[in-house]
Amino acid sequence: MAKLYGIGTGPGDSSLLTLKAVKILESIDVIFTPEAKKGGDSLALSIVKDYINPKAEIIQKHFPMNFNEEEKNEAWDEIAEDIEAQVKGGKNVAFITLGDSMTYSTYIYLLIRLQGKIDIETVPGITSFANIAASHNMPLVFDKDSLVVVPCTTDHEKIDFALANFNSIVLMKVYKNFQDIIDKIKEHKLEKHAILVSNSSLEEEKVYRNLENVDKGQISYFSTIVINKNITA
């Protein structure tokens, strides 16, 4: 029976794909991949390109990243219908998504629309923050500490609360309000325990330990800050 596979590709380095993801991609019929900007390259596709069944059809779809909810919903409804039709027509379809498939992924919007209509198998992936912690030998969380992961698109009070009350903090999507976030971390005197990574595991990766000399021109939408108050970064 044909299925939709939702596959987390990890943060950027192909060697962080799981064996399970590779095995599925090697025999897939159709791959759907997000194309962030019209005409732009898909990072998720570049991660998996050496592992895809050479006969697979690759369908790049544009997903609006703006805040027009109606436009976004229409785009998701349309791609969900396309995928449903492909799977019901007997094709095994993969939707690839950066990082982990269930952690702030675009795939979740598809899953919510398609659950119960077709058979779906989701494959987890390495998150950007797990990779940043590993690459820089910086423990993310241990012992009795909790870990909090906060998207910086949320209310600023929630960011302040996390910085004040947790020892292990991940700040995702650090971009739009970049300078505010850096200022907040400095107010909480946490810069010595922080590492900022833009484009984790890619060639263009930029790393700032202690948040020193961060140049906004050099960092991308895929920027993440990992803080551990028990560790000097």
Added chain:
Amino acid sequence: MAKLYGIGTGPGDSSLLTLKAVKILESIDVIFTPEAKKGGDSLALSIVKDYINPKAEIIQKHFPMNFNEEEKNEAWDEIAEDIEAQVKGGKNVAFITLGDSMTYSTYIYLLIRLQGKIDIETVPGITSFANIAASHNMPLVFDKDSLVVVPCTTDHEKIDFALANFNSIVLMKVYKNFQDIIDKIKEHKLEKHAILVSNSSLEEEKVYRNLENVDKGQISYFSTIVINKNITA
């Protein structure tokens, strides 16, 4: 130059190993693995066994899991010294650890002791909670929500705070105070949004949606509860 590799094996299913982990294991000289009980099997070792360099030496070490800090510190000091000697003797050494290498792993205690003394490369792995979310098509966290991961060995007020204030909550190490945790989730009326998984991705896996009819005799130390208030489990 010889190195210590700290490798996250994922939660149990070998297909969740990364390509990077497999490549390192295929050419490693020595593997250190925790043996939870004296004489017991190492789950981490069983995950990687088909991928290890057949000439590699496998060293199983007993790590006390009790609360005698002195005994634990001595055990960690001793294994750190063993690994340091092996790497300085020119051997590439892997230390394998369940789940992700930087998320509540025993490897962190070694890393802290060995950083600066030998060359160390850490490889991330799939966490139990990422795998539970994926396996059960249950989104972990999306949009502007934060994710909080709480070890149930912490103070109960912190567990209550997480249940009251976050939409996406992972409770790890649900075992000792098992009934209290279940009761708390029910007090917060969250059982419809919760999934409890014991031995995620292993043959002995047990899954309880909505926390119904949970049998403590059937669940292990490796039990995790994933809650998402936006989702009906």
